[in-house]
Amino acid sequence: MKGLVTLITGGASGLGLACAKRFSQQGARVIICDLPSSKGKDVVQKWDAISHTSSQELDLQADKLAAPQNFRVNKKNTDEKNTSTSIIDNSPNDQNNQGQGPMFFPADVTNEQQIQDMFTQIKQKYGRLDAVLNCAGIGVAFRTYNINKRSMHSLDDFKRVLNVNVAGTFNVIRWACHIMADNQPDSQGQRGVIINTASVAAYEGQIGQVAYAASKGAIVSMTLPLARDLSNMGVRVCAIAPGVFHTPMLASLPAKVRTLLGNMVPFPPRLGNSDDYAHLAQAILENPYLNGEVIRLDGALRMPP
Numbered sequence: 462m463k464g465l466v467t468l469i470t471g472g473a474s475g476l477g478l479a480c481a482k483r484f485s486q487q488g489a490r491v492i493i494c495d496l497p498s499s500k501g502k503d504v505v506q507k508w509d510a511i512s513h514t515s516s517q518e519l520d521l522q523a524d525k526l527a528a529p530q531n532f533r534v535n536k537k538n539t540d541e542k543n544t545s546t547s548i549i550d551n552s553p554n555d556q557n558n559q560g561q562g563p564m565f566f567p568a569d570v571t572n573e574q575q576i577q578d579m580f581t582q583i584k585q586k587y588g589r590l591d592a593v594l595n596c597a598g599i600g601v602a603f604r605t606y607n608i609n610k611r612s613m614h615s616l617d618d619f620k621r622v623l624n625v626n627v628a629g630t631f632n633v634i635r636w637a638c639h640i641m642a643d644n645q646p647d648s649q650g651q652r653g654v655i656i657n658t659a660s661v662a663a664y665e666g667q668i669g670q671v672a673y674a675a676s677k678g679a680i681v682s683m684t685l686p687l688a689r690d691l692s693n694m695g696v697r698v699c700a701i702a703p704g705v706f707h708t709p710m711l712a713s714l715p716a717k718v719r720t721l722l723g724n725m726v727p728f729p730p731r732l733g734n735s736d737d738y739a740h741l742a743q744a745i746l747e748n749p750y751l752n753g754e755v756i757r758l759d760g761a762l763r764m765p766p
Contacts, residue, residue, distance in 0.1 A: 462743065463488030466587045470494045470570055470633055471597030472563070473501040475708040476658065479516055479735030480594055480742050481563050486512065487743065490587065491563035494570070494579060494633075495597070501565040508562035516736030520707030570597045570629030580636040590640040592654045592746055595630045598676075600710055602669040619672045626676035627683075630657055634687065641696055652695040654746050657684065659702040659755055665764035677702070681755050688753030697752040699745050704759025706733035726760040733758065 467484050471477040472493035481491045481504075495501040504511060511519075566582070568575040583590055601622055603614045634655055641653035659680040666674025680700055688698040705711065705722040711732070714722075723732040741758055745751050 462746065465489040465591040465746070466492070466583075466589055467592040467594065468492045468494060468583065468590060468633075468637065469594045469596060470629075471595070473499040473504050473565075475596070475710070476703070476706065476735050476738045477594070477596035478504065478511075479519065479739040480596065482512055482516075482519075483736060483739040483743060485563060489592075492566065492583060493563045494566045494568050496569055497567035499567075501567060505563055505565045512562075516734050516739075520732075520735055570595075570633055571624050573632065576632050576636055580640055584640050589644045590637055590653065591644065593633060593637045593656070594742055595633055595655070595657045597629060597633075598626045598658060598710075600670075600673040603672070604669055605671055614671065619675075622672040623676050623679070626673075627679045630680065631683070638691060638694070638696060642694055646695050649749050650695045651697065651749060653697075655687070655691075655696060655698045656742055656745055657698070657700040659684075659700045661702050661704045661757060661759050661762065661764055663702060667764055668766055684755050685753045692752075697749075699751055699753070700755040701738060701741055701745075702755055702757045702759070703738055704733060704757070704762045704764075706738065707735055725765075726762045729760055731760075733760070
């Protein structure tokens with residue numbers, strides 16, 4: 462990990478923030494991409510304190526957040542066009558020194574111009590990009606049709622979830638490859654690694670998860686074709702399918718529901734910690750023979766309806 466240039470989308474909170482913390486501690490240079498309305502600026506300003514906070518404490522802080530902005534997509538953000546992005550803050554430390562505080566790029570993963578501008582600046586500053594971890598995502602909870610209310614699932618909500626979780630992920634990947642193609646290959650011919658975030662909902666989507674499950678099923682299905690597409694340039698692609706984790710998205714559920722979900726996990730009988738996810742992401746980066754694989758990280762949980 463030491464010296465790797467890593468980009469984490471959705472890195473201002475939850476799973477992405479845990480990865481930023483772990484990667485930095487392992488000596489990587491971390492770039493966080495999140496919405497302008499996220500806490501990304503605060504994260505880099507308070508990095509010294511965050512880096513000394515345990516993953517459990519970060520998860521408890523996430524529990525106190527109810528549907529934070531960086532896990533929502535509002536019309537203003539998704540419709541914004543031709544808005545240039547720039548690094549708006551650095552940690553107090555010298556950013557040229559590996560393993561220190563992250564850099565923050567405010568950008569919407571669905572906005573072509575913003576993402577292009579971000580990668581242009583990454584190329585100019587670092588000259589390369591070694592790894593991308595796509596954690597940006599949203600979810601909604603609606604039945605396809607509610608017979609009691611005589612209401613149907615909004616088509617706009619369905620398209621919005623797919624746009625962020627699928628098209629946004631792909632948008633980041635295609636521009637990342639543009640930079641990775643110029644990397645000098647290592648001793649095994651590897652130029653980069655891409656890790657996407659799926660979900661166990663791709664396999665056992667629950668009631669009200671049709672949009673979210675569809676988007677995460679797409680991430681699962683994209684994994685092998687992406688790995689095959691990029692094999693000739695030496696870029697590996699894997700995906701992680703987490704179960705029920707301490708995240709800001711889950712924090713919108715009542716505490717009793719979160720406790721019930723944790724108790725459903727066979728072993729260990731708890732919600733996943735954000736660092737459990739970050740630990741697996743690190744293992745994927747470090748194992749050169751992992752490619753084209755979707756790895757469930759769920760404590761053997763199989764979700765009921």
